[in-house]
Amino acid sequence: MKKNFKDMSSASISMPSFPINKQEPAPSAMILVVDDNAWNRETLVKLLMERGIQVVSAENGMKALELIGNNNFSLVLLDAKMPKFNGVEVLKKARISFTPLELPIIMMTARGEAKDIIAALELGANDYITKPIDFPIAFARIQTHLLLNKSFREIEELKQNLGDKNEKLETANRRLNRDLEAAAAIQQAQLPDDLPIFPGVNFAWIFEPHEKLAGDMLHVFPIGTNKVGFFVLDVSGHGAPAALLSVTVSRHITGLQGEAGNKLLEKPEKILASLNQKFTMDNMGDNFFTIAYCVLDLTTLELIYCLAGHPGMIYLPKGSNPTVLDKPAIPIGLFDDSVYSEEKLQLHDGDRLVLYSDGIIEAVDPEKQSFGKDNLKNSLHKSIDAKLPKSFKQIMKDVKDWCKPGRPADDLTILGIEINKNK
Numbered sequence: 371m372k373k374n375f376k377d378m379s380s381a382s383i384s385m386p387s388f389p390i391n392k393q394e395p396a397p398s399a400m401i402l403v404v405d406d407n408a409w410n411r412e413t414l415v416k417l418l419m420e421r422g423i424q425v426v427s428a429e430n431g432m433k434a435l436e437l438i439g440n441n442n443f444s445l446v447l448l449d450a451k452m453p454k455f456n457g458v459e460v461l462k463k464a465r466i467s468f469t470p471l472e473l474p475i476i477m478m479t480a481r482g483e484a485k486d487i488i489a490a491l492e493l494g495a496n497d498y499i500t501k502p503i504d505f506p507i508a509f510a511r512i513q514t515h516l517l518l519n520k521s522f523r524e525i526e527e528l529k530q531n532l533g534d535k536n537e538k539l540e541t542a543n544r545r546l547n548r549d550l551e552a553a554a555a556i557q558q559a560q561l562p563d564d565l566p567i568f569p570g571v572n573f574a575w576i577f578e579p580h581e582k583l584a585g586d587m588l589h590v591f592p593i594g595t596n597k598v599g600f601f602v603l604d605v606s607g608h609g610a611p612a613a614l615l616s617v618t619v620s621r622h623i624t625g626l627q628g629e630a631g632n633k634l635l636e637k638p639e640k641i642l643a644s645l646n647q648k649f650t651m652d653n654m655g656d657n658f659f660t661i662a663y664c665v666l667d668l669t670t671l672e673l674i675y676c677l678a679g680h681p682g683m684i685y686l687p688k689g690s691n692p693t694v695l696d697k698p699a700i701p702i703g704l705f706d707d708s709v710y711s712e713e714k715l716q717l718h719d720g721d722r723l724v725l726y727s728d729g730i731i732e733a734v735d736p737e738k739q740s741f742g743k744d745n746l747k748n749s750l751h752k753s754i755d756a757k758l759p760k761s762f763k764q765i766m767k768d769v770k771d772w773c774k775p776g777r778p779a780d781d782l783t784i785l786g787i788e789i790n791k792n793k
Contacts, residue, residue: 373431381621399444399516400424404434404460405478406452414447415648417505430509431455435463443473444519445512448495450479450486458489465494471522471614474515478503484628491622492648498625518614566592568668570719570791574599574758576630576766585612585659586727586781587620589601591627593635595669599623602725602785603661604680608699615657619649625791638663642702642710646678651703658703666717671789676712681728684687688720691746703743718789722758729780733769741772758786 371577401418405411406429415425426441428434432455438446441518446464450457459610461475477490487498496515524545563575573590585605591725594601603619605612623645634641641663647672651658660679674681679701682694695715700708717723720782733741749768753761769778 373783380426391729399520400426400441402434402437402443402446403427404431404446405449406430407449408450410782414503417509418509421509427748429531431460434460436776438464438468438473444659445515446473446475446476447499447512448477450477450483450490458486458493461490461493461495470496471495471519471529476511476515482624484564484631486627487625487628488631491625496618498620505567515523518610519611524538538574538593549782565590566598567593568598570757570789571598571666571668572788572790573786574762574788575785576759576762576783578621578766578780580729580781581608584781584783585616585731586783587622588614588725588783588785589620590785591624593627593665594632597636597665599635599663600669600725600787601663602680602727603659604729604781604783605659606657611657615649615659619645619659619661623650636665636674637712638674638690639710641709642676642678646702647706658701660701660728664723664725668786671717673699673717674712675715676710678708678710681726681731684714684724684726684743684747686722686724686750686754694743694747702738712757718791719789720785722754722788724749724784724786726785727781729778729781729782730765730769730784732780733773733778734776735772735777736774745772758788762786 386597401423401749402416403411403425405414408429408586411427411429415427418425426437426443431452434446434448436442445728448457448460451735457477459478464473464475474496475494477487477495477499478497479490480501481484490498499510499511501677518735541582558702575588575590577584579586579589585608586602588602588604590598601623603616605616605619623635626632626641634644642661645661648658658679660674660677660681662677662680662683664673664675664683667674675695675697676699677683684692684695685695695713696712697711699710702708703772715723731740731742731746735741745768746765749765750761753764756764765784766782769782
């Protein structure tokens with residue numbers, strides 16, 4: 371039987387399995403921990419303080435709002451389930467005064483409560499951690515949002531003092547670069563490093579940011595017991611805003627996993643319509659994003675896919691020439707009445723399917739000629755006998771050779787699937 375966080379004793383938080391280095395530099399930050407369970411609250415406070423972070427705690431939602439109004443917190447760890455005034459209500463109130471960049475809020479929710487996770491993300495939560503809490507993993511996520519909040523605060527401060535603070539700006543830029551490097555490492559950690567194993571279906575991917583942080587993101591994840599979802603998305607613009615949005619969108623999609631969320635995840639046109647309603651340009655800082663989203667039935671090998679402004683996928687049927695699966699549609703976030711329709715494709719043993727970002731086909735040579743879809747198809751076709759990872763390395767080489775003596779001007783992302791029922 372599953373236990374909720376509040377119902378557990380000392381097992382509610384997994385202690386770090388490594389010694390805490392008290393000399394390790396920690397972000398200058400103050401965190402608010404909100405939980406009506408005293409043991410859970412006090413344990414989180416103790417573990418965070420041992421990492422050099424200032425911590426304030428609250429035992430209920432009303433006290434949390436009072437503290438948020440009177441203090442300058444860097445982050446809030448907020449229990450979703452509390453009596454009288456729960457975490458979702460606190461989140462809703464807090465977002466009236468603070469944007470996700472100004473005050474990151476990480477929800478703490480019991481494992482498997484998909485409805486709570488979906489509601490919190492839709493109301494503006496930056497992230498979530500599930501209970502029982504694995505503290506080392508939770509602390510890595512906390513550090514991500516502290517670093518981004520720290521950079522945001524420094525940039526906002528510098529905007530007000532540019533006149534006589536050039537030296538401070540240079541110092542902040544050096545610090546920002548260090549923060550961006552740390553954030554880039556954490557962004558890389560969000561990628562599907564350990565791909566799920568599906569009998570007879572192989573996945574591979576390559577992800578190369580143009581700068582420290584990328585606006586591209588990809589993921590592969592199971593949906594129920596007999597389906598797998600996968601996508602590549604590309605946020606407009608570059609740098610920290612695009613990277614933060616790409617991670618946020620990716621975590622929103624994968625956060626829907628669960629009995630309720632799976633019904634949405636297995637319908638590409640519905641998930642894209644849902645994303646378009648949530649991620650509008652008004653709340654994305656005038657950014658938008660394109661996405662190719664697919665669902666494969668592992669039993670029938672039927673693929674359902676939907677594109678939103680994303681380059682057409684390359685389909686390589688065994689023994690035939692590659693074709694481009696173009697499906698024009700509006701990117702996510704531009705218009706709230708955009709309509710998305712899904713397509714079906716029956717895959718067979720030996721077939722391959724490749725998703726990619728536009729940085730691949732828009733890479734230009736010294737004469738400003740784009741690499742294009744034809745060159746991409748040719749590169750895929752000539753490496754058809756190689757395994758997927760080797761084939762993708764060949765594509766990257768071809769793209770970079772095309773740009774010499776320059777380099778590609780955008781992120782380069784490829785995600786592919788191969789049906790191989792004989793292995």
